[in-house]
Amino acid sequence: MTVTDISPANTARNISYALRGIILIAVLALALAPMWASRADLRLFMEALSFLALAQMWNLLAGYTGLISVGQQAWVGLGGYFFFALAMFAGMPVLLAIPLAAIAAALVALPTAWVAFRLQGAYFAIGTWVIAEVFRLIAAQNGALGGGSGISLPVEIAKSLAESRNGREMVMYYLAFGIGIASVVLVWLLLRSKWGLALTAIRDSEPAAEAMGVVTRRVKFLIYILTAGVTALTGAFIFLQKLRITPDAAFSVNEWTAFVIFIVVIGGLGSIEGPIIGVLVFFALREIAADWGSWYLILMGAIAIAVMLINKRGIWGAVQVRWDVAAFPVRKILPERSRD
Amino acid sequence: MTTLLETRNLTAFYGDFQALFGVDITVGQGETVALIGSNGAGKSTFLRTLTGLLPAKGQDIRFEGQNIAGWAADRIHKAGIAMVPEGRRLFASLTVEENLLIGASGKRAGPWSLEKVYEIFPDLIAKKNNPGTALSGGQQQMVAIGRALMSNPTLLLCDEISLGLAPKVIKDIYEAVPLIREGGTSILVVEQDVGQAMAVADRVYCFMEGRVTLSGKPADLTKHQIAAAYFGAKNEGEAA
Amino acid sequence: MVWINAVLQGVLLGGLYALFAAGLSLMFGVMRFINMAHGDFIITAAYLLLALVTGFAIHPALAVPLVIVALAAAGYLNQRILLNRVLGKDILPPVLVTFGLSIIIQNALLEVFSADSQKLQAGWLDTASFKLSEDLAIGALPLLMFLAAVAVIAGLQFVFYKTPLGRMLRATSDDPEIVPLMGGSNAHIFAIATALASVVVAIAGIFLAMKTNFDPAAGPARLLFAFEVVIIGGLGSLWGTLIGGIILGVAQTVGAQIDTGSQVLAGHLVFLALLVVRPRGLFPKT
Numbered sequence: 094m095t096v097t098d099i100s101p102a103n104t105a106r107n108i109s110y111a112l113r114g115i116i117l118i119a120v121l122a123l124a125l126a127p128m129w130a131s132r133a134d135l136r137l138f139m140e141a142l143s144f145l146a147l148a149q150m151w152n153l154l155a156g157y158t159g160l161i162s163v164g165q166q167a168w169v170g171l172g173g174y175f176f177f178a179l180a181m182f183a184g185m186p187v188l189l190a191i192p193l194a195a196i197a198a199a200l201v202a203l204p205t206a207w208v209a210f211r212l213q214g215a216y217f218a219i220g221t222w223v224i225a226e227v228f229r230l231i232a233a234q235n236g237a238l239g240g241g242s243g244i245s246l247p248v249e250i251a252k253s254l255a256e257s258r259n260g261r262e263m264v265m266y267y268l269a270f271g272i273g274i275a276s277v278v279l280v281w282l283l284l285r286s287k288w289g290l291a292l293t294a295i296r297d298s299e300p301a302a303e304a305m306g307v308v309t310r311r312v313k314f315l316i317y318i319l320t321a322g323v324t325a326l327t328g329a330f331i332f333l334q335k336l337r338i339t340p341d342a343a344f345s346v347n348e349w350t351a352f353v354i355f356i357v358v359i360g361g362l363g364s365i366e367g368p369i370i371g372v373l374v375f376f377a378l379r380e381i382a383a384d385w386g387s388w389y390l391i392l393m394g395a396i397a398i399a400v401m402l403i404n405k406r407g408i409w410g411a412v413q414v415r416w417d418v419a420a421f422p423v424r425k426i427l428p429e430r431s432r433d
Numbered sequence: 434m435t436t437l438l439e440t441r442n443l444t445a446f447y448g449d450f451q452a453l454f455g456v457d458i459t460v461g462q463g464e465t466v467a468l469i470g471s472n473g474a475g476k477s478t479f480l481r482t483l484t485g486l487l488p489a490k491g492q493d494i495r496f497e498g499q500n501i502a503g504w505a506a507d508r509i510h511k512a513g514i515a516m517v518p519e520g521r522r523l524f525a526s527l528t529v530e531e532n533l534l535i536g537a538s539g540k541r542a543g544p545w546s547l548e549k550v551y552e553i554f555p556d557l558i559a560k561k562n563n564p565g566t567a568l569s570g571g572q573q574q575m576v577a578i579g580r581a582l583m584s585n586p587t588l589l590l591c592d593e594i595s596l597g598l599a600p601k602v603i604k605d606i607y608e609a610v611p612l613i614r615e616g617g618t619s620i621l622v623v624e625q626d627v628g629q630a631m632a633v634a635d636r637v638y639c640f641m642e643g644r645v646t647l648s649g650k651p652a653d654l655t656k657h658q659i660a661a662a663y664f665g666a667k668n669e670g671e672a673a
Numbered sequence: 674m675v676w677i678n679a680v681l682q683g684v685l686l687g688g689l690y691a692l693f694a695a696g697l698s699l700m701f702g703v704m705r706f707i708n709m710a711h712g713d714f715i716i717t718a719a720y721l722l723l724a725l726v727t728g729f730a731i732h733p734a735l736a737v738p739l740v741i742v743a744l745a746a747a748g749y750l751n752q753r754i755l756l757n758r759v760l761g762k763d764i765l766p767p768v769l770v771t772f773g774l775s776i777i778i779q780n781a782l783l784e785v786f787s788a789d790s791q792k793l794q795a796g797w798l799d800t801a802s803f804k805l806s807e808d809l810a811i812g813a814l815p816l817l818m819f820l821a822a823v824a825v826i827a828g829l830q831f832v833f834y835k836t837p838l839g840r841m842l843r844a845t846s847d848d849p850e851i852v853p854l855m856g857g858s859n860a861h862i863f864a865i866a867t868a869l870a871s872v873v874v875a876i877a878g879i880f881l882a883m884k885t886n887f888d889p890a891a892g893p894a895r896l897l898f899a900f901e902v903v904i905i906g907g908l909g910s911l912w913g914t915l916i917g918g919i920i921l922g923v924a925q926t927v928g929a930q931i932d933t934g935s936q937v938l939a940g941h942l943v944f945l946a947l948l949v950v951r952p953r954g955l956f957p958k959t
Contacts, residue, residue, distance in 0.1 A: 161768050163709070208945055211952040212904070214764045215707035219900045220948075223941055226897060230938040346893065351776060358769060387780035394776035401766045401773075402758055484854060506853030515854070522851050524844040535840050539856035584856065 105416045112366075112420040123270060127263055135266055139334060141376050142273030146327040147349065148356040148368035149276040150320040153283070155354075156363035157292040158313045159299065161214075164221025165324055165350045167205070167228050170343030171198040172325030173332030174232055180250050182237075187254055191268075191329040198325030199318050206317045210310075222346065229344035243339025251336060268330050276323060277421075280365055284423040288312070293423070296363050347390075355393050358400050361409025365421040370408050434461035437619050438483075438588055441493040445475075445482045445643075452478040454643045460588065465610065465620040467630035470640030471663060476623040477519055479640070480590050483621075484516050485509040497587065511539040515586035519593045519623075521577040523565035530561040532576050536583030543585025544616040550579035553612045571602035578606070582613065589613065591622040595629060607633055627659065639663055674808050679930040681811065683923030688819030689884060691918030692877035693895050694902035695825060695911065696870035702909045703846050703866040704760060709771035712896030713778040714871065718744050718878025719887050720786055723793050741875040748871025752864040760863065775892065782889035790891075795883040818880045822918065825873055826911050832869070833911070842866055846909075894937070901944040907954025916955060920947070 122129075126138055147165065155161045175194035179185045185193065205224055212220040233241040255261045283289060291312050294302035302309055328349075332338045342348070352375065360371025382389040404411050412418065438460040445453040453475050460466045468476045481487045483494065485506035492502040501509055515536070523532050533550055551558050554575040560568055565576055574594055581589055595603040603626075610633050613620060624630035630637055631651040639647040639662035647654065647662030697711050708714070718740055725736040755774075759766035801813035833839035845852050845862050852859060881887060881895070902921050906913030921940050928939020947955075 155765070159765075161765060163768075163772065208949055211948055215709075215768050216900070216904065218768055219707070219709070219897065222893075223897055223901065223944065227938065227941045227945070230935075230941070234934060234938070347776075351772070354769065354772065362765070387783045390780045391777050391784075394773040394780070397773040398755070398770050398777075401770050405763070405766060486850075486853070505858065507856050507858045510854055510856040518851055518854060522848055524847040526843045526847050527840060531840050534837070535844055535855050538837065538841065580855070 102417070105418045108416055109418045109420065109422070112418065116369075116420055120274065123274075126270075127266055132262070135262065137376065139266055139269040141372050142269040143327050143331050144353065144356060144375070145273040145368060145372045146276035147324060147353045148360070148371055149280050149365070150324045150327075151350075151353045152357045152362060152364075152368050153280050154316060154320045156357065156367070157284075157296045158309075158316050159295065160313055160317060161218045162221040163218045163346065163350050163354070164223070164225035165320075165353060166344045166346050166348070167221065167225035168198050168202070168321045168324035169328030169331065169349040170225070170228055170232065170340070171201060172328030173338045173343045174238060175325070176329035176332060177238065177244060177246060177338055181244075181247065187250060187333065191326065191333065194329040195322045195326035198328075199322035202318045202321035205321075206314055210314065210317075225344055225346070229340045232340040232343065239339070241340060243337060243342070245337045246333070251333075265330075265334055269334075272327055272330055276327075277365060277369070279323070281421050281423065284365070284421075289423055292316070352393075355397050357407075358397050359407050361407035361412075363406065364409050364413075365423070366419075367407055367409040374408070434464065436460075436495070437462045437464070437497060438621075439495040440479075440483075441495075443479070443482060443489070443492055443494065445478050445487055445489070447478075452643050453482065456640075456643075456645055458638055458645065458648075460619050460621055461635075463614065463617060463619055464635050465614060465622070465633060467634035467637045468621065468623045468640060469625070469627050469630050469637055469659075469663065471625070474640035475643040476640050477592055478643075480516065480592050480621070480623055483509075483590060484514060507539075510584060511541070513541065513585075513587035514590065515581035515584045515588075516590040517574075517577045517581045517592060517594055519596070521570075521573045523573055523576055523580075525564065525566045527565055528562050529557055529565050529568065529576055532565040533579050533583050536580035537585075539584050541585040545582045545585050547583075550582060553609045554579055569602075571598050571605065574598065574602075574606055575609075578609065582618075586618055588619045588621060591620065593623055593625065595624065595626055603629065627663070641665060675930060676927070678809055679926045680923055681809065682815065683926035684919050685811065685815035685819045685922070686926060687915070687919030687922030688815070688822035689877065689880055689918070690898050690902050690921050691822040691915045692818070692825060692873060692880060693899035694906070694914045694918060695822075695829060696873040696877070697896075697899045698903045698906075698909065698911070698914050699829065699870045699873070700867060701903070703842050704849070704863050706756070706760060706767055707764075707771070708756075709768060709896065710775035710778055710892070711771075711874070711899055712894065713775045713782075713892030714744070714748075714874045715878045715881060715895050716782065716887055716889065716892040717778060718875045719793075719882035720782055720791075720889075722879050722882050723791060724786075726793060737879055740879060741872055744871040744875035744878075745868045748874070749864045749868040752867035753860060756867070757860050757863055775896075779889050779892060786889060788888055788890075790886040790888040792886045793882040798883065814880075814883060818884065821876060821880065822915060825876060826915050829869075829873070830911050838865070898940070901940065904954055905944060905947050907956035910954070910956040913954060913956035 123138065126135060130138065147169070151162070151165055172194050175197045176190050179190035179193055180187055209217060209220045209224060232238060238244050251261060254264045284292060291302065291307045294305055294307055295309050295312060299309055328343070332343065356371035356375045357368050358371070359374055360369065361367025378393070382392065385392070400407055406413070436459050440456055440458050443453055443456040444451065456475070456479060458479070468479065470476050478487065482489050485504055485508070488503070490503035493500060494502040496512060496514065501512060524535065527535065530547070533547060556572055557575055557579065560572065565573065568576065578591070578594065594606060598606070607629065610620065622630065622633065634651060636648065636650055637654070638645050639659065641662060647658060693715060697708065700706050700708055721743060722736055722740045725731045725739060726733055731739070755770065756767065759770050795814060798814045798817070802810045803813070803816070804810045833842060841852070841857050841862055844855065845857065845859065849859050852862065898921060902914060902917035905920050906915070906917030921944065924943035925936045925940040929936035931939070
């Protein structure tokens with residue numbers, strides 16, 4: 094005989110399964126998008142997937158290690174510029190130049206972290222911004238890469254991806270798909286590994302984590318480097334898609350940090366689900382308010398402030414207060430003792 | 434004697450943890466009252482509730498006839514309740530004299546002034562321009578008491594003022610109590626040192642696990658009663 | 674001689690940077706709070722002065738105090754209504770709320786004043802100068818700016834160390850929890866600190882309006898300069914702020930002398946170098 098269990102725990106489990114189902118369907122739909130979506134839709138998806146990766150990385154940094162960076166544009170921009178340099182001057186194939194650009198940016202992040210980690214809290218935040226500005230100003234001074242007015246990717250490099258326009262768009266789309274999905278999977282796997290426990294401990298209470306023997310400084314350092322690398326990977330892709338890079342676009346604090354922070358904060362800081370929800374809200378809002386000009390940005394700022402005043406953990410945090418649900422379970426749950 | 438302070442059925446919480454369970458205490462005009470009890474019995478919590486550092490909204494704390502429960506701490510201070518906090522808590526970047534002066538921020542009229550504080554604690558005169566935290570423990574305690582007196586309080590709350598001090602220093606500090614009473618100030622002290630509390634107080638209340646377990650004049654209480662109220666009934670046999 | 678001139682102009686520019694930084698430093702000192710919209714408030718003050726003087730034809734002698742009072746009042750209310758709600762151990766809410774404010778202010782200024790860069794004509798102040806030698810001169814405006822910075826810092830120093838208000842502000846910086854036991858209201862004291870910082874912000878904005886072209890997006894760069902000055906000088910040190918301002922100013926003017934396009938970059942690089950060598954600043958408060 095089956096008994097319907099309507100306990101809250103069971104409801105939460107059912108919701109979790111439903112969420113996982115929805116996500117699976119969404120991933121499948123995205124995987125097959127070139128078959129059903131219009132060209133404009135595909136462009137939108139590409140952008141959303143890029144922002145998903147940026148948001149997952151900012152969230153990994155701020156939500157789990159407490160390092161609030163307002164200088165993530167440094168890595169987007171460096172990724173883009175390194176990619177242009179490798180593809181244009183080293184003549185490297187595009188699909189090799191993108192990951193190499195990410196690795197190069199991660200190498201730059203090593204000394205950068207060494208300097209930035211001298212600052213704490215909000216000072217760290219502004220320090221990362223200064224560093225991003227330094228990169229922007231250096232890029233603007235670099236004549237070979239077009240200086241302040243920037244540079245375009247030669248047509249033959251874009252054509253090396255595929256001869257036809259449709260073919261190129263297909264390759265680009267699957268690059269975006271790969272980066273977006275990989276960013277989620279990466280964070281998920283990381284949180285399920287032995288690192289996850291350390292990161293969750295740091296998120297919940299840094300002193301407690303220290304007491305448990307987590308070397309918080311080293312964890313933070315490594316996460317900073319990792320997020321710089323993946324952010325740069327995304328940046329390299331973004332500027333491959335744009336085919337043109339300028340210092341102001343590459344190192345834009347509004348585009349690559351303010352929007353990303355907005356996405357994470359409204360969706361829910363310190364969870365994998367949060368950035369996904371945030372991306373959906375952000376792009377929905379943008380479609381609605383596209384013609385509002387600066388009022389749209391004012392609205393965004395106001396929403397971010399409201400979230401901080403109402404619930405620091407955003408939409409996903411509010412959901413979790415009601416139901417103990419997880420689309421991406423990361424907790425290690427001890428097996429229940431079997432009842433005879 | 435007119436009643437200065439009266440709490441009725443006072444409760445206090447730290448989050449979900451209940452620290453006080455219906456405490457009734459009165460302090461008369463000009464009286465010195467001691468709260469005794471072991472660590473964690475709720476004495477300091479009681480003081481923090483009186484001062485407004487812990488929320489007491491909707492409760493009943495009568496001070497000079499008004500219900501001050503739920504008032505902000507600075508308003509309660511201006512109404513005439515001053516506190517010597519546990520651990521002294523002097524301001525590190527202020528000199529001794531500045532620490533005293535900041536106590537007078539409420540601008541209440543009364544007998545206390547810098548001169549008067551230096552009169553009862555003459556040790557402080559030579560140190561008045563030193564940073565408050567550069568003094569010995571006893572002297573820091575004198576500054577903390579002086580700082581509270583500078584507000585010319587009607588009721589002075591002292592939280593564990595003998596904690597961590599040498600017996601000689603404790604004696605010096607308690608010698609100031611009669612001088613403080615002279616000015617008409619009522620005193621409510623929290624003391625773990627039962628002997629000291631009995632010596633100085635007109636009446637004592639004993640706290641255990643957030644409740645008042647005993648109250649009365651020191652002369653009327655037997656050692657047996659106090660031990661039972663202090664340690665709990667199951668130790669009654671041992672104490673006797 | 675060009676180098677001496679560059680250093681001299683840098684020192685004077687440092688006065689303006691010290692003004693940018695003093696407000697930021699003050700707020701951090703009293704409530705461990707960093708206002709990411711600090712630069713945008715400076716630009717707001719500049720626009721307000723511009724609007725009063727050129728838009729409403731109000732005499733500068735009246736417009737200047739009006740700007741100062743308006744900013745102080747706005748600062749008090751902002752702290753009381755909004756910022757006090759997010760103060761606390763977790764630094765994320767204050768950073769994000771003020772970052773949100775920064776975006777709101779920039780776009781509101783854009784909506785009202787357009788993206789065109791503007792400057793306030795300061796009349797004779799723009800052109801007057803004192804000749805030191807054949808090829809060395811000090812402009813009247815930069816000199817006034819520098820003297821104003823010294824006066825503002827001396828004034829803040831006086832308020833902090835010689836007045837009951839300053840005593841309360843320092844006590845709050847030490848141990849805010851027990852300040853209410855001294856009769857002080859934390860919410861009010863924090864708001865007073867922000868109002869005081871906003872007075873300095875207003876003065877900085879007034880000089881910025883006369884000194885240089887500005888546009889609605891000019892705030893973040895000023896936040897970065899202010900931040901660099903505070904770190905170079907040492908957290909919580911008022912006179913350190915002046916020294917920090919001078920170092921940043923000289924780094925920029927000397928950098929510009931080496932290569933015209935490198936003014937700001939040179940400042941950032943000197944800051945980062947000092948951060949590596951002296952992470953606690955030149956005059957750390959013990």
